[in-house]
Amino acid sequence: MIKVGIVGGTGYTGVELLRLLAVHPDVQLTAITSRKEDGLPVADMFPSLRGRVDLAFSSPDKADLKSCDVVFFATPHGVAMAQAPELLAAGVKVIDLAADFRLKDQATFEKWYKIDHTAPELLEEAVYGLAELNRDAIKGARLIANPGCYPTTMQLGYYPLLKAGIIDAGNLIADCKSGVSGAGRKAEIATLFSESSDNFKAYGVSGHRHTPETTAQLARFTDQKVGLIFTPHLVPMIRGMHATLYARLTKEIDDAALQALFEDEYKDSEFVDVMPFGSHPETRSTRGSNVLRLALHRPDGGDTVVILVVQDNLVKGASGQAVQCMNLMFGLDEATGLKQIALLP
Numbered sequence: 001m002i003k004v005g006i007v008g009g010t011g012y013t014g015v016e017l018l019r020l021l022a023v024h025p026d027v028q029l030t031a032i033t034s035r036k037e038d039g040l041p042v043a044d045m046f047p048s049l050r051g052r053v054d055l056a057f058s059s060p061d062k063a064d065l066k067s068c069d070v071v072f073f074a075t076p077h078g079v080a081m082a083q084a085p086e087l088l089a090a091g092v093k094v095i096d097l098a099a100d101f102r103l104k105d106q107a108t109f110e111k112w113y114k115i116d117h118t119a120p121e122l123l124e125e126a127v128y129g130l131a132e133l134n135r136d137a138i139k140g141a142r143l144i145a146n147p148g149c150y151p152t153t154m155q156l157g158y159y160p161l162l163k164a165g166i167i168d169a170g171n172l173i174a175d176c177k178s179g180v181s182g183a184g185r186k187a188e189i190a191t192l193f194s195e196s197s198d199n200f201k202a203y204g205v206s207g208h209r210h211t212p213e214t215t216a217q218l219a220r221f222t223d224q225k226v227g228l229i230f231t232p233h234l235v236p237m238i239r240g241m242h243a244t245l246y247a248r249l250t251k252e253i254d255d256a257a258l259q260a261l262f263e264d265e266y267k268d269s270e271f272v273d274v275m276p277f278g279s280h281p282e283t284r285s286t287r288g289s290n291v292l293r294l295a296l297h298r299p300d301g302g303d304t305v306v307i308l309v310v311q312d313n314l315v316k317g318a319s320g321q322a323v324q325c326m327n328l329m330f331g332l333d334e335a336t337g338l339k340q341i342a343l344l345p
């Protein structure tokens with residue numbers, strides 16, 4: 001059994017990790033932290049876990065994280081970087097759901113996250129946890145930087161086109177929408193029911209920290225300079241993310257060949273579903289599941305490809321793909337414990 005610790009068990013990605021790991025056949029939950037709920041049985045806070053998780057939260061300073069095989073950080077940016085060096089030195093693997101190790105360039109991290117990096121020596125070693133594009137490196141990793149939710153949709157949507165060298169990488173446009181749980185469980189005016197329900201708005205249009213994360217990763221797959229306009233929106237639903245990605249073709253290719261490009265690329269990726277050409281994937285087809293679905297369009301047969309991508313921000317966009325990484329790091333089948341079908345309706 002893999003002994004697992006979770007730092008930040010009371011937040012949305014934390015409780016999603018608990019939902020997945022409580023029924024994972026190879027996992028023993030060992031420590032779950034909360035600064036505010038020290039001593040409270042986890043199932044008292046989350047009755048959904050009654051009979052499944054019998055641990056209590058413990059404060060991060062009391063939790064015995066060093067006896068774990070792997071520790072997930074489901075915490076705000078800046079927490080994992082403070083504790084990862086000590087855990088790694090003790091032989092514990094670390095999977096950070098925040099952005100502490102996603103950007104290789106320290107100055108870029110500090111510019112976007114407005115905090116000093118306290119473990120820059122680990123930036124080079126950290127492996128970006130997008131299994132579909134980084135599977136082999138993840139298998140041998142000690143430290144995983146789990147991708148952001150929006151960057152997951154943008155990378156898996158653009159990757160086959162970039163790799164094939166058939167689009168203008170300098171003019172990518174991504175119009176993305178997230179459910180409110182993407183903002184986390186902390187109290188914020190923008191996520192109040194009376195502010196976010198029956199409402200629709202863009203945010204971060206002049207610059208969002210997921211742009212540098214996405215462009216840095218996409219640049220690995222093309223010789224062109226990557227240029228991305230990314231516009232996130234908040235939509236009045238709890239879970240779910242929808243990305244509408246645009247790219248201009250620079251080479252002749254017919255629809256069947258475009259479709260084949262994606263189907264070939266993801267044929268061994270259980271969690272990427274390439275739908276028939278011209279489909280309209282819905283967020284609810286991914287709710288609670290680790291599957292990301294995408295579909296290709298070519299309006300009026302012109303030279304613009306539109307890629308529609310949907311996922312559950314808390315599963316494939318966060319906790320599900322973190323578990324996918326854990327499976328790979330411990331030599332398990334990548335899909336172990338992650339076969340849930342989306343909840344409908």
Ligand SMILES: NC(=O)C1=CN([C@@H]2O[C@H](COP(=O)(O)OP(=O)(O)OC[C@H]3O[C@@H](n4cnc5c(N)ncnc54)[C@H](OP(=O)(O)O)[C@@H]3O)[C@@H](O)[C@H]2O)C=CC1
Nearest residue numbers: 008010011012013034035036074075098182184185186318
């Ligand atoms: N929500 C989403 O869809 C996605 C989130 N992420 C990333 O995952 C991380 C967690 O997000 P999310 O679950 O939404 O956040 P939440 O705000 O819902 O939860 C944060 C958790 O961290 C704990 N925490 C806060 N500060 C500290 C600290 N200084 N030390 C230890 N624990 C702390 C909190 O518990 P307590 O205060 O009780 O200690 C809480 O359990 C974030 O970095 C986020 O950017 C990534 C992709 C998608």
Ligand SMILES: CC(=O)N[C@@H](CCC(=O)OP(=O)(O)O)C(=O)O
Nearest residue numbers: 097098099148149178179182183
């Ligand atoms: C709806 C909403 O607010 N979403 C968050 C992104 C989700 C996320 O947590 O991403 P990171 O891990 O990179 O912080 C945002 O735009 O800031």
